[in-house]
Amino acid sequence: xxxxxxxxxxxxxxxxxxxxxxxxxxxxxxxxxxxxxxxxxxxxxxxxxxxxxxxxxxxxxxxxxxxxxxxxxxxxxxxxxxxxxxxxxxxxxxxxxxxxxxxxxxxxxxxxxxxxxxxxxxxxxxxxxxxxxxxxxxxxxxxxxxxxxxxxxxxxxxxxxxxxxxxxxxxxxxxxxxxxxxxxxxxxxxxxxxxxxxxxxxxxxxxxxxxxxxxxxxxxxxxxxxxxxxxxxxxxxxxxxxxxxxxxxxxxxxxxxxxxxxxxxx
Amino acid sequence: xxxxxxxxxxxxxxxxxxxxxxxxxxxxxxxxxxxxxxxxxxxxxxxxxxxxxxxxxxxxxxxxxxxxxxxxxxxxxxxxxxxxxxxxxxxxxxxxxxxxxxxxxxxxxxxxxxxxxxxxxxxxxxxxxxxxxxxxxxxxxxxxxxxxxxxxxxxxxxxxxxxxxxxxxxxxxxxxxxxxxxxxx
Numbered sequence: 001x002x003x004x005x006x007x008x009x010x011x012x013x014x015x016x017x018x019x020x021x022x023x024x025x026x027x028x029x030x031x032x033x034x035x036x037x038x039x040x041x042x043x044x045x046x047x048x049x050x051x052x053x054x055x056x057x058x059x060x061x062x063x064x065x066x067x068x069x070x071x072x073x074x075x076x077x078x079x080x081x082x083x084x085x086x087x088x089x090x091x092x093x094x095x096x097x098x099x100x101x102x103x104x105x106x107x108x109x110x111x112x113x114x115x116x117x118x119x120x121x122x123x124x125x126x127x128x129x130x131x132x133x134x135x136x137x138x139x140x141x142x143x144x145x146x147x148x149x150x151x152x153x154x155x156x157x158x159x160x161x162x163x164x165x166x167x168x169x170x171x172x173x174x175x176x177x178x179x180x181x182x183x184x185x186x187x188x189x190x191x192x193x194x195x196x197x198x199x200x201x202x203x204x205x206x207x208x209x210x211x212x213x214x215x216x217x218x219x220x221x222x223x224x225x226x227x228x229x230x231x232x233x234x235x236x237x238x239x240x241x242x243x244x245x246x247x248x249x250x251x252x253x254x255x256x257x258x259x260x261x262x263x264x265x266x
Numbered sequence: 267x268x269x270x271x272x273x274x275x276x277x278x279x280x281x282x283x284x285x286x287x288x289x290x291x292x293x294x295x296x297x298x299x300x301x302x303x304x305x306x307x308x309x310x311x312x313x314x315x316x317x318x319x320x321x322x323x324x325x326x327x328x329x330x331x332x333x334x335x336x337x338x339x340x341x342x343x344x345x346x347x348x349x350x351x352x353x354x355x356x357x358x359x360x361x362x363x364x365x366x367x368x369x370x371x372x373x374x375x376x377x378x379x380x381x382x383x384x385x386x387x388x389x390x391x392x393x394x395x396x397x398x399x400x401x402x403x404x405x406x407x408x409x410x411x412x413x414x415x416x417x418x419x420x421x422x423x424x425x426x427x428x429x430x431x432x433x434x435x436x437x438x439x440x441x442x443x444x445x446x447x448x449x450x451x
Contacts, residue, residue, distance in 0.1 A: 005444075006426035007269045007276035014450045015274075016430075168320045222428035228290060229420060236417070239294045241286060243427060254268035254307030257276075262427040265288035 002247075002261035009257050013053045014220075017063070020145070020217040021048045027211045035203055037196040038078040044207040046070035047214060056257035058249050059132040061145045066128070068212055071121040072204070076166065076191075080177070082110030083190035085177070089259070109179050116191075118169045122158050126151045126212060132248045132258075133216075136224065141246040143220035143260065150213040159200035166200075167192045220260060241266060273435045273448040277426040281443040284331040284351075291418060292328050298414045299326040314410065317403065320361055324410065326370065327356030334442045338368055338371060344391045346373045351387070357394055359403065368397035372411060376438045376445065383431065384419035385438065388412060422447075 008016065028045035040048050057147030091106035130145035170191045174184055195203075222243060229239040244263045269276040279287075292299050300311040301324040307313040314324065331353055335346035350373050363392040365411055373391040378384075390410040399407075423431050425447060432449030441445050 001280055001443075003280050004425065004427045005269075005276075005278040005280070006429035008430065009268065009270040009274045012270075012274040012451055014432070034333070158402045220429055226424075226428060227286060228424050229418060232417065232419075235297055235306060235307055235312075236295055237309070239290050246427070251269075257268055257269070257270060259269075260427065260429050264283055264286045264427070266286050266293055 003264045004262040007257045010055055013258055017053055020219055023218050029210055035199050037082040038076045040208050041075040046211055049121040055250045057252050061130040062129040063098040068124045072207055074118045079113045081118045084111050084187055086110050114173055116169050116173045117164050120162050120165055124153050134246055134248050139223050140221055141243050143248040145217040147213050147215050155201045155204045158204055159197050162200045163192050204217055273450050275432045275449045278444045278446045279425050281333045288329050288331055312313045322361040325358045329353050329355035333443050343393055344373050366397045368394040371393050386419055387415045
């Protein structure tokens with residue numbers, strides 16, 4: 001039998017969830033990948049809010065309708081020549097009157113490599129099962145809710161939006177490229193078509209899934225050297241006990257409850 | 267029947283945990299078990315008044331907390347019932363150079379201070395077995411115990427190992443070797 005037993009029902013755990021989400025704070029990640037003909041440097045960050053907790057024995061916490069608020073920044077780099085043929089003009093001589101010749105020399109337009117920055121923010125609502133994980137990370141005992149499997153994220157609407165944003169950003173960047181006037185509209189269409197919804201969805205998944213699937217919500221965090229009674233004057237120092245072990249389970253004896261079992265030593 | 271019942275939180279301090287609490291207090295606040303009229307109060311000892319003009323010392327050994335009121339020894343004059351806990355400890359009284367050893371037995375009740383979010387323990391009856399002490403000494407011992415216990419204000423979170431700070435809805439209840447509360451956030 002444990003020395004101390006603390007139990008929360010689903011209502012209480014639902015009250016604790018916002019605190020756990022706030023404690024987790026902002027999660028972030030960076031990376032790079034290929035997206036069709038493009039190289040993409042990307043960064044993403046986000047935070048969690050809301051959700052409805054259900055408890056299932058013996059150690060499962062389901063959070064439904066949790067919202068992940070994210071911000072992403074992409075930097076797409078690519079060679080315009082990959083989507084617009086380089087222009088070669090062989091040069092011409094035009095004879096005017098008898099002795100005058102106008103010569104237009106040969107030239108080549110090699111399209112440059114451009115960088116298109118795109119920022120995108122949004123929300124994703126997901127449902128996932130978490131397992132209870134008890135760890136001792138010196139000097140603290142922690143009970144976390146750790147996601148069990150990668151949740152299915154609905155990214156298609158966000159991907160459509162992202163494609164649109166890339167198109168707008170590409171239009172702004174390409175407008176500054178010399179001689180592209182005739183090709184501008186085609187270039188934008190070429191870029192967005194090259195990415196496609198599937199590509200944008202895949203890229204968003206690459207950025208956001210690790211942040212969501214790496215979510216660890218802290219439900220309990222106390223020092224092993226636990227303050228039992230606070231100090232009370234010069235002759236009464238604080239009294240501590242040691243939390244020798246901590247375990248967390250879900251039980252159901254009439255209703256599902258989260259049960260924390262602790263053994264202490266003087 | 268769920269543990270939280272109609273409320274949302276439940277905390278149980280088992281008898282073993284209560285005894286670890288008591289041991290921690292005795293180790294880390296030795297003045298709560300050592301009393302002397304010979305020295306001023308320090309972290310190691312608490313000053314007490316002379317006894318009928320004589321210096322004396324009082325020492326309690328590590329106490330044992332029992333949540334079963336039937337734990338009282340046979341022949342005890344104390345009475346304990348539901349909601350009571352029993353404290354016992356070796357006791358040594360030294361007066362005029364003579365030491366007397368006995369066993370302290372006390373019946374106590376937990377007292378909740380809702381505004382301070384703390385729980386203390388109040389001794390209601392006390393006796394010493396194994397040695398005959400005058401009623402005056404017993405009264406002093408009871409007062410000394412209550413002074414010490416009233417100063418030991420255990421915050422609510424201690425009863426859940428810090429899992430939560432509750433507003434107590436019911437309890438503390440004593441039974442089945444445990445002291446329990448229910449409450450809400």
